[in-house]
Amino acid sequence: EPEVTQTPSHQVTQMGQEVILRCVPISNHLYFYWYRQILGQKVEFLVSFYNNEISEKSEIFDDQFSVERPDGSNFTLKIRSTKLEDSAMYFCASRQARLGYTFGSGTRLTVV
Amino acid sequence: GESVGLHLPTLSVQEGDNSIINCAYSNSASDYFIWYKQESGKGPQFIIDIRSNMDKRQGQRVTVLLNKTVKHLSLQIAATQPGDSAVYFCAEKIGGGNTPLVFGKGTRLSVIA
Structure with a gap:
């Protein structure tokens, strides 16, 4: 069964450093998403991406965040200057036009 | 306020019994709903979805x-098994296109063997 692949599974970074979280969506999917989940809380929407541009973004997705689809397979989330409160699980998801969302296993980001 | 929420944060059931997990949503414009299962350290896993033109769907x-x-949205699990132990989230979506899923807080289901 096709999967959404995320790397790394765990990233530890110092406050103020830049991090890039990587995702390989399912190959024939057209819509891409990033969500995050702070420990013990619900999954929160960050950003959606379609046709090489951001479709929607939440208030969490401020100027410190950016997304990119640098080639035909990768979809990245960059946090320019990490804060302690950015510590969370970050999930990538993708879908086709009319089908359900498939989530990756996530990257646990720990900011120290 | 939240658009999607759950009545019960935890639910314990005996193995073999049926489980019912509930979810309330406040946006009448929502027309697509999904239940996800999340095991520890993993991403949300699709269980079942339903569109607003239906009132029941079975998997x-x-x-x-x-x-x-x-x-109100509910998920019924028949003959609950230990492998069903996880956190369950409902999520809603408004309209087509790329509008995002909005998740509820989650219910932890614990199956007692």
């Missing part, structure tokens, strides 16, 4: 019921 051992009158 393998799972049934989703949608009551649009009271804006």
